[in-house]
Amino acid sequence: MKLHLSAPSNTLIKTEVKITGSKSESNRLLLLQALYPAITINNLSNSDDAEVMQKGLKIEKGVVDIHHAGTAMRFLTAYFASQENKEVVLTGSKRMTERPIKVLVDALRELGADITYENNEGYPPIKIKGKKLVQNKVSLPANISSQYISALLLVAPKLENGLELELIGEITSVPYIKMTLGLLTQIGVESSFNGNTIKVLPQETLPAATLVVESDWSSASYFYSIVSLCEVGTEITLSAYNKNSLQGDSVLAEIYKDFGVESTFGEHQVILRKTTSTVNKTIEIDLANAPDIAQTIVVSCFGLGIGCYLTGLHTLKIKETDRLEALKEELGKLGAPISVTDKTLTLKPSDKINKDIAIDTYNDHRMAMAFAPLALKTSLYINDAEVVSKSYPDFWKDMESLKFQVQTS
Template structure:
């Protein structure tokens, strides 16, 4: 489905939304609840990814198809490896079979896992026969996707000897590793993270525990962009959020200050206020700890006719699409002067913004949602628009509440 998108006629915006639970926290919590049945989860994400993860955890044999859900692919690879008696083929979409998984598979094999590649070496589909993993020491490159690391950490307390994980090199996406360890602490698992070494102690059972999933900061990023691109005085309130968030993308509340957006923290909510127009012609951000907001920030800068230099983006090339290449292609269509390397993005202040451009989404939910706020500055078309259900099924309904014009083509 493709849609034609226009911004609200009155761009002094005021609205309140409840955002679904974090996909990252939800999928971690779901895996822990599968390992320890005494765990209850509140505010679970209603995203496709969380539903796929939940369904996959209920399987012990046959083919488990996780479609586009990269988190589920990484987490379930670890889960099935340690689940004695399971025998599954873990697969996904065409793009998923192009996303490397060898580093994680090699680490699990080092612990004793029985995993083989069904087709191409290093890539899904995977044939996994679950067994008791008795080894407890393994090393992993530190600059890979944090989901590889979290996949090991989540199953670690269920292993008879726990886990000692050594990370080699500079660590990427530290907040996501800390999120995993914080959830382990919440259910009573002991762990330590010192330098490049992580240790998780074994735990056979946990007391009945309720995990409350915070709402998704990645989803909040699109409202930060909308407020930044709207008129001064606009404000949008979002729940349920907390100041001491486990999510790396919560850095938004600091970064968007550069675009004139102030964040006010309340009781389990945030209010985004457009207090001024930005004063800088160009901004520079290192997004190594929050790469998922790179697309949103690049589009915000383009819409504000600002430049930006974004670094720490090396993991974007193995996401749902090569996000750096996709950003380069789509922003160029809109009139941007943009260049990318394998880990950076450079955008020059825009001279003009083309209208009625069709944005391709590449099976990537974040491409659709990152570009949508640009409708405040120019009318555009979003191809394959419903890809947003991967993480935020209610996205277009919430845009309608802000009086965006949405017409199915």
């Protein structure tokens, strides 16, 4: 599906949007619910990834196809490895078979797991024969995707002896690790995170508990971008959000101050207001703890005509696509002076924005949604726009509620 996007006739927007539950929190809680059935989940994400996760957890034997869902691949690898009498082949899309899984597989094997590669060493598909894991100490490089770490932490309380995980080197994506540990605390599992060592104590059973998933801060980023590109006075209320969020992407509220956007928190909501049109000419941000908002931020900068230097982006190369190269290609089409390395992105200030450019999305939901706010500055097309269903199925409907013109072309 190819969409043509253009701006609302009135760019002084005042509206409310309710956003689905966080995909990151939902998938963590779904795994914990599979381990502890007494858990009830409210405001579950309606994303494709959460749906894939739910379906995968119900399979006992056979093929589990998680399509493009990287979180599900990592979490289900740990889950099936620790489940006695379950035997599956875990696979996904072509891109998924190109995304490395070796670090997690090696760690699980060290704990006693039975996992073999079906085709290429280090990559899905993988065959998993679930068994009781009794080893309780393992180490991982600290600068890898936090999903590998969270996968181990989520199954840890059900391991007979719990888990002691040592992270080697400088830790990245700390907020995502703390989100996982925070959810474990909420359900009554004891853990500690001191220096580079994380310990999770075993917990055989848990009492009944109901957990409410906070709405997705990554999804909120696109509305921060919209407000930053709109007139002073624009106001969008988003729900359901908490000031003291477990999600690392909540750093948006601080980052977008540089773009003239203020955040005011109410009861389970945040109000975004465009208060000033003055911004720094070039901003520098280390996104090692929140790499998923890099695409949104660089597109906001481009739309505002300012420069940015983004670091801590090394994990973007193994996402749904190589996001650094994808950004370079698509922003380049629009006329952006952009360059990338394997872990940084540099955008120089520019007032030039090409018109009627078709943005390729590379099977990456965030490419589609990050570029959409640019419709406030130029008319553009989004190729394969349905890819947003991976994390935010209602995105285009919500764009229409803001009076954007969204037309199939």
